[in-house]
Amino acid sequence: MIVKRTKLNFWERLYIPAVVQGLRITIRHFFKKKVTMQYPEEKWTVPEGYRGAPYLVKDPENRTKCVSCQLCEFICPPKAIRITPPGPAGLPEAGNVEKGPKEFEIDMLRCIYCGFCQEVCPEEAIFLMKDYSLTGLSRKEMVYNKEKLLAMGGVHNDQIWKWKHK
Amino acid sequence: MNWFNNLGPEAQFVIFSIVKIVGVFAVVMTSVAYSVLAERKISAFIQDRLGPNRVGPAGFLQPLADGVKSFLKEDFTPGHVRKIYFWLAPMITMIPALLVMAVIPFGSKIGAQKMVIADLNVGILYTFGIVSLGVYGIVLAGYASNSKYPFLGGIRSSAQMISYEIAMGMSVIPVFLIVGDLNLGKVIEHQARHGWLIFYAPISFIIFMISSFAETNRLPFDLPESEQELVAGYNTEYSSMKFALFFMGEYANMIAASAMMVTLFLGGWTLPFAGLDNPNPASKIIGVVQIAIFLGKIMVLMGIFIWVRWMWPRFRYDQLMDLGWRRFLPLSLLNIVATALFLWGYDMMRH
Numbered sequence: 001m002i003v004k005r006t007k008l009n010f011w012e013r014l015y016i017p018a019v020v021q022g023l024r025i026t027i028r029h030f031f032k033k034k035v036t037m038q039y040p041e042e043k044w045t046v047p048e049g050y051r052g053a054p055y056l057v058k059d060p061e062n063r064t065k066c067v068s069c070q071l072c073e074f075i076c077p078p079k080a081i082r083i084t085p086p087g088p089a090g091l092p093e094a095g096n097v098e099k100g101p102k103e104f105e106i107d108m109l110r111c112i113y114c115g116f117c118q119e120v121c122p123e124e125a126i127f128l129m130k131d132y133s134l135t136g137l138s139r140k141e142m143v144y145n146k147e148k149l150l151a152m153g154g155v156h157n158d159q160i161w162k163w164k165h166k
Numbered sequence: 167m168n169w170f171n172n173l174g175p176e177a178q179f180v181i182f183s184i185v186k187i188v189g190v191f192a193v194v195m196t197s198v199a200y201s202v203l204a205e206r207k208i209s210a211f212i213q214d215r216l217g218p219n220r221v222g223p224a225g226f227l228q229p230l231a232d233g234v235k236s237f238l239k240e241d242f243t244p245g246h247v248r249k250i251y252f253w254l255a256p257m258i259t260m261i262p263a264l265l266v267m268a269v270i271p272f273g274s275k276i277g278a279q280k281m282v283i284a285d286l287n288v289g290i291l292y293t294f295g296i297v298s299l300g301v302y303g304i305v306l307a308g309y310a311s312n313s314k315y316p317f318l319g320g321i322r323s324s325a326q327m328i329s330y331e332i333a334m335g336m337s338v339i340p341v342f343l344i345v346g347d348l349n350l351g352k353v354i355e356h357q358a359r360h361g362w363l364i365f366y367a368p369i370s371f372i373i374f375m376i377s378s379f380a381e382t383n384r385l386p387f388d389l390p391e392s393e394q395e396l397v398a399g400y401n402t403e404y405s406s407m408k409f410a411l412f413f414m415g416e417y418a419n420m421i422a423a424s425a426m427m428v429t430l431f432l433g434g435w436t437l438p439f440a441g442l443d444n445p446n447p448a449s450k451i452i453g454v455v456q457i458a459i460f461l462g463k464i465m466v467l468m469g470i471f472i473w474v475r476w477m478w479p480r481f482r483y484d485q486l487m488d489l490g491w492r493r494f495l496p497l498s499l500l501n502i503v504a505t506a507l508f509l510w511g512y513d514m515m516r517h
Contacts, residue, residue, distance in 0.1 A: 019478075022477040022478060023473065023474075023477055025477065026212045026473060026476055026477040027473070029211070029212050029213070029214055030208070030211045030212050032214055033214075034211070034214055034215060034216050035214050035215070036214075036215050036216040038216070038219075
């Protein structure tokens with residue numbers, strides 16, 4: 001491509017109008033609102049449907065929804081999930097509810113946020129939430145256990161209260 | 167103060183000079199540190215960013231952090247450099263900028279003391295002599311680094327400095343035609359009586375200002391450094407404190423150039439009201455206020471230096487040479503002749 005060079009007139013060749021215009025633009029930007037986000041203090045609000053860290057949720061009666069079916073553990077591509085089922089006796093605190101997990105661990109360093117666990121879960125017990133900045137000082141710290149996952153997940157307000165009358 | 171009065175005039179002169187030197191040095195170095203912060207802040211604001219704001223309130227202690235960082239970095243001397251010149255170059259860049267400050271009158275008088283370190287009668291000649299030494303630092307750095315990018319930077323710098331120094335020197339001649347004295351203190355006193363010289367010699371001011379942009383290697387004339395084409399130009403091989411010296415030298419040069427502009431064209435420490443333009447101030451407080459005025463004017467000019475840097479693309483090498491030799495040199499010569507003719511005619515009319 002050949003760029004055609006237009007002949008500048010005297011006023012343009014004097015360079016001064018361009019200088020003044022440049023100074024005007026820069027001074028305008030000087031007083032403009034800044035776009036910097038001061039990260040640790042301010043954070044993005046991620047859009048709906050964002051696939052962040054997977055957490056376990058409770059139902060509105062504060063019961064653990066997970067029933068240790070281990071489908072998520074099975075489907076998880078990087079094998080980040082490890083579920084320890086309660087065994088034939090079940091958990092004493094779970095009452096007549098189906099077998100809640102004895103331990104539920106997600107290795108957040110392995111998790112690839114694919115969302116398969118959420119899709120496969122028959123009980124709607126695990127959801128990818130909006131957390132995107134998981135930090136820790138050791139690998140061990142990055143393996144989230146059941147207690148932590150439930151605390152981070154909170155309560156899921158769904159329509160069907162499966163265990164209400166059991 | 168009895169012991170002080172018992173000292174001879176020479177000893178008193180020495181003590182006063184030492185006090186002034188220490189004071190000026192401290193102020194210049196602090197201003198250098200804070201002009202770096204100002205540069206970073208203003209550049210950020212012009213680019214819609216916030217700039218450094220983590221160290222201290224609103225980033226105010228950032229220069230301290232920068233300094234500590236430069237000191238703690240490894241001072242690496244590459245194997246292929248010419249050692250002596252490699253060590254000499256950063257010093258030669260820094261020192262002229264500080265030496266120029268010696269003849270700048272930064273205030274009128276406090277008590278009986280003139281607020282200038284060396285009241286030279288050939289102040290401006292001294293300044294030009296010293297300023298032209300500044301180029302050696304960069305040329306030496308380019309030569310000593312013994313690698314292609316610094317070498318190119320050094321060559322560009324020498325060509326640029328020579329061409330713009332001539333235009334710069336020519337541009338101040340009308341000032342001295344008008345004032346009739348080479349002493350910088352006298353220049354300011356003349357401006358206090360007759361008004362600022364920027365109104366008498368605007369073309370001189372414009373040429374001087376643009377030439378000082380070139381002399382201090384600032385954009386749009388930062389060809390010796392030009393990060394995008396020459397890596398970092400003359401300071402490519404430098405690290406740690408030696409790099410910091412180049413960096414500080416650049417800002418010290420900017421401050422020196424601003425001080426020269428203020429002294430020659432913008433009335434130095436004077437403001438044309440409230441007795442602030444009296445060379446023999448009524449009280450010591452006014453003397454201090456005059457120093458503050460001088461510093462304030464320098465700050466405004468530094469702001470313009472920085473502002474221009476963030477709006478202007480770099481000149482091409484041939485454009486730079488063209489501007490220096492074929493535009494400014496003839497223009498400044500014409501300016502001298504015109505001023506001389508005007509002064510001659512004015513003189514004829516009066517007699």
